[in-house]
Amino acid sequence: MISAVFWDFGGVFTGSPFHLDDYARSLGTTNERLLEHVFGRYEANGDHPWHRLERGEGTLAEALEAADESCRADGIEGFSAEGFFKAMSGTSSEERRDKVMAKVSELNDAAIRQAIITNNAKEFGDIWRSLIPVDELFEAVIDSSAVGIRKPDSAIYRLALERLEVSRPETSVFLDDFEPNVAAARNLGMHGILVGEDIVPALRELDRILGNDGV
Structure with missing residues (x-):
């Protein structure tokens, strides 16, 4: 039975x-x-400025400056933080967010424990937490910039399992949009679901795993 x-x-x-x-x-x-x-x-998991940012070792300004320098060295002009983050926000939708939150609420009602494992930057903390009622929906947040470990390092998954007191990884499921992150979870024995641009297939796969395990 899936417990988390x-x-x-x-x-x-x-x-x-x-x-x-x-x-x-x-x-x-x-x-x-x-x-x-x-x-x-x-x-x-090296010394790249963005990796350091997500481990809480560097700043967003440093990472963006390095990105701009790297682009210009490759002959790419015009990179800007404003343009980059606007493009990122353009891939979001309230409908998508509502579908995922509805599933989280459903699982909470079924007494399945839940947590977020996110590669993030300290500077983004207030922004992403404002998008959903994090503390109402989840028992724990394992934020890379707070714990000093980023996916796909296996240590961050072990920490998450420990936080929710999951002793058997095979009784848990992990959803992520980056294949190496999903593969790392599977290597520990967790069920892994790769999320695509359409969230619906991933939620259906989650339902399949939960159903197959009697939940």
């Missing part, structure tokens, strides 16, 4: 920051190249 569900935030409750094709085209580049300039190899 863990949710990513960005890319699940909101649109994904990994799908910025229109903004990338406006800069004369591809989505993949833009993401590498901003995030580095996102699945890595």
